[in-house]
Structures are given as structure tokens and as C-alpha cells.
Amino acid sequence: MIQGGAAPVNATRFRAAHAGDWERLDRLVTRVEKKSIRALDEDDLLALPLLYRSALSSLSLARATSLDRALVTYLEQLCTRAYFQLYGPPASPARAIGHFFLRGWPEAAQGLWRETLAAFALLLAGIFAGYLIVRSDPAWFYAIMPDSLAGGRDPTASFSKLFDSLYAPKQEMLATFATALFTNNAQVAIFSFALGFAFAVPTALLLVYNGLSLGALWAVFVAKGLGFGFMGWIAIHGTTELFAISLAGGAGFRIGTAIAFPGRMSRADAAVAAGRQAAVVMAGAVVMLAIAGLLEGIGRQTILGDAQRYAIGGAMLVGWLMYFYLPRRSGDALAA
Incomplete structure (x- = not known):
């Protein structure tokens, strides 16, 4: 005292x-x-x-x-x-949301850049594998692509049918179509994330399989001389969608590798630590999929020019890359 x-x-x-x-x-x-x-x-x-x-x-x-x-x-x-x-x-909801978009999400995504790149590489490998397999033997298309997703766009489809699927305006029920596509894409991303807990092996297989499906469909259009138009049709939403799925896959990889190689931590503690960052990335990926769903269900069906489609897809890709990976000053955000 x-x-x-x-x-x-x-x-x-x-x-x-x-x-x-x-x-x-x-x-x-x-x-x-x-x-x-x-x-x-x-x-x-x-x-x-x-x-x-x-x-x-x-x-x-x-x-x-x-x-x-x-x-x-x-x-x-x-x-x-x-x-x-x-x-x-706690911070107000508006402030918390602002912080999520200005700092939380992009910083979490930056921390997973290696895993995101690996997920994208698997998607890309699947795309080229699916394309080469179906180009060498169109019969493989039916083993890779379910009829419900192909929608009649298969090796037996005529040029005019495939051409109309790319360029004929479809104004009816676009919102419903966008919702259905968003739901499907969100399921792919969520499974890629969730399956990471199984040491990330199912995540890798799912990414490759989804790439195979896209590559198989691409081969069908290339065979009819519509490959360039098909890629533009995909690009308007695909740059956002594939980026989101790659982020979700990267989040799954982060959790899976943390469980497989926990270091000095227990596997449970390693999973929890990795899950915090991965969950932030996954929440943002769902936002990206919502944007992709709108572009896919509405923009892609109303914007019919190849140049405009490529321009929109390219602009979205550049925008996402800048948003996630441009360096930020420590004060460039809302305080939370």
C-alpha cells in the first residue's frame, strides 16, 4: 500500500x-x-x-x-x-454492413487468394477436360451433362436451335428463370464450401465436375460454329459466377487444409479459426451469385450482341479483381 x-x-x-x-x-x-x-x-x-x-x-x-x-x-x-x-x-446494422463490404469481405478474400486460385484452376481444368472429351466423342456428353440442365442443347441439336438459344430474345418469366439459376449456382457454391470439412477432397471433385459440365456444353456449340457466341453468352454472367464459386471453393479448401494440417492446434480449434475467415468469404460469394443470377436471367436474355456481352463480362471481372485485390490504406473504410 x-x-x-x-x-x-x-x-x-x-x-x-x-x-x-x-x-x-x-x-x-x-x-x-x-x-x-x-x-x-x-x-x-x-x-x-x-x-x-x-x-x-x-x-x-x-x-x-x-x-x-x-x-x-x-x-x-x-x-x-x-x-x-x-x-x-454493437455497431448499427447499416454500419456493420458498410464495414463488411468496405473491409471485411475483401480482406478475407485477399487472405484466401491461394486457395481461390487453386479452386479456379480446378474449374478451368474441368472445363478444358470436358471440352476435349466431348469433342473427341460426343457420346460422352450424355454421361457428363444431365438432361435437366442441358435443356435440349446436346450434340443432336440443330444449328438453328442452338443459335436461337443464344440470340432469340426471351422476355417471358425472366425473373423466375433468374431465381432458378441463382438457386442452382448457390447450391454449387454452398456445397463447395461445406464439403471442405471432409479434408476438401469432395470440394475439389465438385469443382472439376462443374467445369466438365461447362466444357461439355461449350463443345456442343463449337461443333456447330457457335463457340464464340456461346462464350459471350456465358461471359455476361460467368465471370461473376465462376469467381463466386472459386471463392466458395477456396473457403472450403481453407477449412479442409486446416483440418488436415492443424499444426499445433487441435483439429476442432483449427477448423473454427479457419471457419471465421471462410464464412465471411462465403457470405460475400452468395452476394456475387445473386448478382450473377440477375445478369444470367435478365441481362443475358435482353442483351443479344456478342460485343456487349463480352464487354459486360470483362468489366465485371475487372471490377471484382480491383475490389478484392487492390491495396487499401488502413483508413479506407468505415470504422466499426
Whole structure:
């Protein structure tokens, strides 16, 4: 205990003993206030509540021993700020959504760039494999592509039927069509993510299979001299859709590899740690699939020129790449 006659000396010692912890708590709270709790690494997250309780103890001792008022005021303000960051009301829904789109989602996607690239490579390999298989033997088309998805666009289809499927305007029930396509694509992405828990092997197989289906369909159109038009028909929505599925697959890979190779953590803890980041990416992928569904069900059926389709698809791809991977300054976001 600090004795009354030696208060100034003991106050100096008291500051020297605890100032380092107070300053670290101040830095952490300031960082959270300016950015968000995501700005802290794992060590800082673990230290924050401990530093807060230590500051509370210092404040209690400072009050009980009548240390100088400036120190008591400083500790009161520091503890109040820390309390609101730890236990205060959450950010408003609008602020939370803004932070998700401005920082949370793109930063999580950046952290999965290797896994996303691997997922895209598997999709691409499946596309080229499906194309080459069906071009060499069209009978393979029926083993790869279910009739319900082919919709009559198979090796027996005539040029005029395939041409009309690309360029004939279809205005009726476009919204319903878009919803159905979105549901199908969302299922593919969700399964790619969810199956990551099985060491990511089913995720890889699903990505390859979906690539095979697209490649097989591409081969059908190429055989009738409509390959360029088919790719434009796909491009208007496909750059967004395939990007979303690659992100979902990458999220599944992150979870699967964390379970397969947990390092010093238990498999359960490794899965939870990987799942936090992967879940953010998956939530954003669903948003991308909704956009792809609108482009697929409405834009693709009303925009009939190849040049316009390629332009829209290319612009969407460039936009997504810039959104996810352009460097961001630390202050370029809503504080949350």
C-alpha cells in the first residue's frame, strides 16, 4: 500500500510499474475505435481483456490511495473507452454492413487468394477436360451433362436451335428463370464450401465436375460454329459466377487444409479459426451469385450482341479483381 507521506514517490513508482500496460491498452483501444476489432491480431485480442482488468485494478488503487487527480482521470477515461469496445452496444446494422463490404469481405478474400486460385484452376481444368472429351466423342456428353440442365442443347441439336438459344430474345418469366439459376449456382457454391470439412477432397471433385459440365456444353456449340457466341453468352454472367464459386471453393479448401494440417492446434480449434475467415468469404460469394443470377436471367436474355456481352463480362471481372485485390490504406473504410 502507498503511504500518505510518500505519495509522490510511490505515485512515480506506480506509474513506472504500470505505464507500459496502460499505453498498450490505449493503443489497442485507439486502433479498434479507428478501424474495427478485426484490426487486432490474435495476441492483441487475447491481451485486450487482461489489460482492461489490469487498468481497472490500477484505477481502483489510484482512487483508494488518493494519487494525483490527473492520473485518476486518465485511467477513468481509458477504462471507459475500453469498456465500450469490449462490452458496449454493437455497431448499427447499416454500419456493420458498410464495414463488411468496405473491409471485411475483401480482406478475407485477399487472405484466401491461394486457395481461390487453386479452386479456379480446378474449374478451368474441368472445363478444358470436358471440352476435349466431348469433342473427341460426343457420346460422352450424355454421361457428363444431365438432361435437366442441358435443356435440349446436346450434340443432336440443330444449328438453328442452338443459335436461337443464344440470340432469340426471351422476355417471358425472366425473373423466375433468374431465381432458378441463382438457386442452382448457390447450391454449387454452398456445397463447395461445406464439403471442405471432409479434408476438401469432395470440394475439389465438385469443382472439376462443374467445369466438365461447362466444357461439355461449350463443345456442343463449337461443333456447330457457335463457340464464340456461346462464350459471350456465358461471359455476361460467368465471370461473376465462376469467381463466386472459386471463392466458395477456396473457403472450403481453407477449412479442409486446416483440418488436415492443424499444426499445433487441435483439429476442432483449427477448423473454427479457419471457419471465421471462410464464412465471411462465403457470405460475400452468395452476394456475387445473386448478382450473377440477375445478369444470367435478365441481362443475358435482353442483351443479344456478342460485343456487349463480352464487354459486360470483362468489366465485371475487372471490377471484382480491383475490389478484392487492390491495396487499401488502413483508413479506407468505415470504422466499426
